[in-house]
Amino acid sequence: MNKKYHLFDVYGIELEYMLVHQSDLKIAPIVDTLLTKKNGKLTSDITNGKIAWSNELVAHVVELKTNGPTKNINGLAELFHKNITEINTLLNPLQTKLLPTAAHPFMNPRTDTQLWKHSYSEVYELYNRIFDCKNHGWSNVQSVHINLPFFDDKEFEKLHAAIRIILPLIPGLSASSPILEGKITGFKDTRLEYYKTNQKEIPEMAGLVIPERVFTKLDYYATIFEPIKKAIKPFDTHNILDHHFLNSRGAIARFDRNAIEIRLVDIQECPKADIAICALIIEVLKLLVNKKLSPLAIQKRWVKEDLFLILDDAIKNAETSVVNNLDYLNMFDIEHSTNIQNIWKHLYALAKPNIHKSHYPAIETILNEGTLATRIEKTIGKDCSNENIKKVYTNLAECLQNNSLFSK
Template sequence: MRKKYHLFDVIGIELEYMLVSKTTLKITPFVDTLLTIKNGELTSDIENGRIAWSNELVGHVVELKTNGPTKNLNALSELFHQNIIEINTILKPLNAQLLPTASHPLMNPITDTELWKHSYSEVYELYNRIFNCQGHGWSNVQSTHINLPFYDDAEFEKLHAAIRILLPLIPGLCASSPILEGKETGFKDTRLEYYKNNQKKIPELTGSIIPEKIFSKKEYYTNIFEPINKAIKSYDTNNILNHHFLNSRGAIARFDRNAIEIRLVDIQECPKADIAICNLIVETLKLLIYEKLSPLSNQKKWHENHLFDILNATIKDGEQHLILNLEYLKLFGIEKAVNVQNIWKHLYELAKPTMDKSHYEAIDLILNKGTLATRILNAVKGDFSELNIIKIYNQLANCLQENTLFPS
């Protein structure tokens, strides 16, 4: 039987990266080769000490994740970095490297997508038949997932309520996908702009991105899982899809492991930034759950559609979105209209005393100089030529290799 944990006892982190050519930056679907070289034979998951490696939907994305729940979030930056160095060393003879950020800036998903062909491929093939995964929302998305435990319904209620109201602010902290196919998209978080639409064929899977006002396991099964199972039935004639896998909201309840997985975090330029963001999100959730900012009753009352309206604007404008909804702002102890950047500055000041000092540099950079999306656009300086984009994204690849922050 899987061990159950209480709120914030442990955490699980997943980071997704693209494999690209070192010289041209083109997509290289070599994850099967990478895993084979590492393991001596092809397996979909490899345990590498405290970090595990695995494949994803497409052949050019590898996922690094904590090998089970961990108590020490602060050690993860270095652990992930060690694995990144090892992977890049394996990839070097293939003239390939890992690339960070939530979307490839030059990828053509129609011509460059290669689905994973090996274990679990029947699931990916089914998804491709239903949704056509040759699109940016499927084959050009890299994210950070944060997994937080709950012990019972009482803890699920508090955790789900807090996560729901924080989700709309997340793109204003970590958007990193402002360019697709060599053009500025107009969205700081283009990954989420595609994410919110890529399963509209079966709307029960994604809902309104913000999870519904549901605060118990029984309610969740009745109002989310049962509609999902019903909606997918005519497509999944061989019963190979699981409702935990199908649920694509911005935060999903994993009752199979008593955790909620937050999915709205764009991956950054290096683990130092990723783990700092995870730390700030976790410490902010603690402030909400322990009712330091607003009572649980107020957090629970928000309808997903009203929260989605805020999220939708933040997907577009990132940290610069001005929030006018004073009732929403009161949830965080703010009394006047402010932009998302200033909300995070406010939350950071409250959370900072309980954060590890190793995270200060990254959060200070993000909150003062902008999200990675903003910093990428500042670096591009309006020159969206392929040559300039390759230059900037090779700098980002170097940030990943060195575990250093991308400057403003």
């Protein structure tokens, strides 16, 4: 977003998917082959009309994103889906296909991880040297990123305040990673459980996941970017890492394009669900930014530690996580302890008039039947055999191909 936009003028959405073998669903590190097939020669970014494709840190993950800022998210589910079916058509002769959800259910990162070996690879190699990327927190994570613009410090203040408030509730809407290495982990959002600690070698990078109380560009640099730069210096001897990318909080300010990127959303079973979640989050943020829920001064008061406590429980329990902090609940006009599912139902009722009706079925499936993680767990039941997990995830791959919701 090089041109500056005002709050909610435009949006940028990014979706990440795994490439897997059709027969056994094992990961297929051939994104370079896919991009070469599409483009005629290897390139790390491909423009395909309104959607762009690109590689990621690991060789089995492809990212689809809006090609620049878009004014309207309502047609995006169909646009993304069109690109997904095109990719699956290209992959079919290679006996490979795309797989959704935020974590592969039986990947072994120690043996299965292959880093991207082409453009930008020196950055990935450096990351690998510092953090050892052959673990779930780096090589087995697929998410949705929501990019929202701000024009100046005044708009940044409102947007950052609102986003910080909403971050703890996101796993209760989007958790989709309940299984790792063939076992139910006990965390509905295992991706975020790893996200908390995957950069423990340099804790300045992710902080407490919830960003600090900073509401101007100057403060952000002093409080977040400068400590990151200082901490990375001994490792980044050739100065190749950018502080914008090193900041790994759950929402990061991109002053290079005047946007904040929300990173806590797990990818779902199909774009219809992803875009519906984005639409709901965006409309609730608008309510917060426009002070329809609580004054800016109250939103800004929240320290990261208190918000993290709510997030941390949501990572484990998703929509069934109970929030007892009445000061937090009062911001949404809720007067008693309740679970995150009920908080989202309440927020959805408030935001619904501003959400396009095409998103209602997906949102209501999630709010009534539970997060995708919950639906996956229920479907698997007590049978965690490889065969049963494979059956469920084959079904999820079909949901992706058909742009249909996964229902228990």
